[in-house]
Amino acid sequence: NIIFVTGNFFEPPPVEITIKGREAIINYFKALEGEEKPLNEVKVLLVGDGGAGKTSLVKRIFGEKVDGNESQTQGINIRKWVVGNGESEIKANFWDFGGQEIMHATHQFFLSKRSLYILVLDGRKDEKPEYWLKLIENFGGDSPVLVVINKIDENPAFELNRKFLREKYPSVRGFYRLSCKSGEGAKEFSNILVKELKAVKHLEIKWPKSWFNVKSKLEIMCPNYTSDFGVEGECEHCSFIQYNKYKMMCDEEGISSASEQNTLVDFLHDLGVILHFRDIPLLNTHVLEPEWVTNAVYKLVNSKEIAESRGVLKLDMFAEILKQRTERDFYYPPDQYGFFISLMKKFELSYELDGNTVLLPGLL
Ligand code: GDP
Numbered sequence: 001n002i003i004f005v006t007g008n009f010f011e012p013p014p015v016e017i018t019i020k021g022r023e024a025i026i027n028y029f030k031a032l033e034g035e036e037k038p039l040n041e042v043k044v045l046l047v048g049d050g051g052a053g054k055t056s057l058v059k060r061i062f063g064e065k066v067d068g069n070e071s072q073t074q075g076i077n078i079r080k081w082v083v084g085n086g087e088s089e090i091k092a093n094f095w096d097f098g099g100q101e102i103m104h105a106t107h108q109f110f111l112s113k114r115s116l117y118i119l120v121l122d123g124r125k126d127e128k129p130e131y132w133l134k135l136i137e138n139f140g141g142d143s144p145v146l147v148v149i150n151k152i153d154e155n156p157a158f159e160l161n162r163k164f165l166r167e168k169y170p171s172v173r174g175f176y177r178l179s180c181k182s183g184e185g186a187k188e189f190s191n192i193l194v195k196e197l198k199a200v201k202h203l204e205i206k207w208p209k210s211w212f213n214v215k216s217k218l219e220i221m222c223p224n225y226t227s228d229f230g231v232e233g234e235c236e237h238c239s240f241i242q243y244n245k246y247k248m249m250c251d252e253e254g255i256s257s258a259s260e261q262n263t264l265v266d267f268l269h270d271l272g273v274i275l276h277f278r279d280i281p282l283l284n285t286h287v288l289e290p291e292w293v294t295n296a297v298y299k300l301v302n303s304k305e306i307a308e309s310r311g312v313l314k315l316d317m318f319a320e321i322l323k324q325r326t327e328r329d330f331y332y333p334p335d336q337y338g339f340f341i342s343l344m345k346k347f348e349l350s351y352e353l354d355g356n357t358v359l360l361p362g363l364l
């Protein structure tokens, strides 16, 4: 009662499968194909006010020179870091957000669960760490938070109420005083960071091969994609895909139940592979390129059209505001305008006046 397949033998499938016929048996073996592997990947988010030293800290961690001439980060800069962990490796993707105040609001879209946060504070100023800690608490679930007190070269006396903050925000793992400029404390922090990365809970979760396959297919589709070997994927590049396309990709990999597809979407969102909010049923857009979203919101919020209408945004204004002005501009098809309305409502950047009209209170 053993089935031979190209020289290997397997236990026969359960009866429930065999009675369903040949195709069910093939699917069964397909699902067993390739063992499961731990995910071993984590998204690391650097948050804090513009000028606090986020980009300088990333440079220190990557062993690069911090020359004091860091130019303001534009948009979102994602960098990959690989850390050895016994026999295996951990991939850490650092998300460094640009500094403009206006963009704080759009950073919220990317604050994910199952991630690791580094909050960078400028030790020269009277910082308000609670603004950031609350934000992380709201969006980050129980992700660990490392609080960096930077620029101790200029203000060695600066301190926070650590006991109070630790009790109020239990996700805070520790406080680290350092100077990205002089390098003091930076090596120690990198060592702690590696330790904390290894302790991230979800790294251990076993992923079936089919999940990894969907993940890499999506990654290759993103226009920013460069593989670990610097080779570009040969594939149509797109900034976003519709839910149906995602579903098709899952089906091709034998991930056919809606619940499994949803579980995978949540993981992919937390890893930063896609941006997708399952709690908004209307949103069936899966965003592959973060800047496709931030750029549109930035254009909307800063548009002279909305300033002139005192914050009122109507659906029929989108085409003008989001139109491509240069060849390098992102393209926003009209059927995506609703996505941005829902997104801005979800994050309370705008309020609905009627079906086709929202109000952007920041512009009143
Ligand atoms: P970001 O906006 O949070 O990414 O901050 P940057 O990394 O761009 O740093 C803002 C400015 O602070 C730059 O001019 C840095 O050179 C400077 N800076 C960063 N770290 C330190 C530090 O430890 N000490 C001092 N004195 N300046 C620093």
Ligand code: MG
Residues within 6 Å of the ligand: 054, 055, 056, 072, 073, 096, 097, 098, 099
């Ligand atoms: Mg920066």
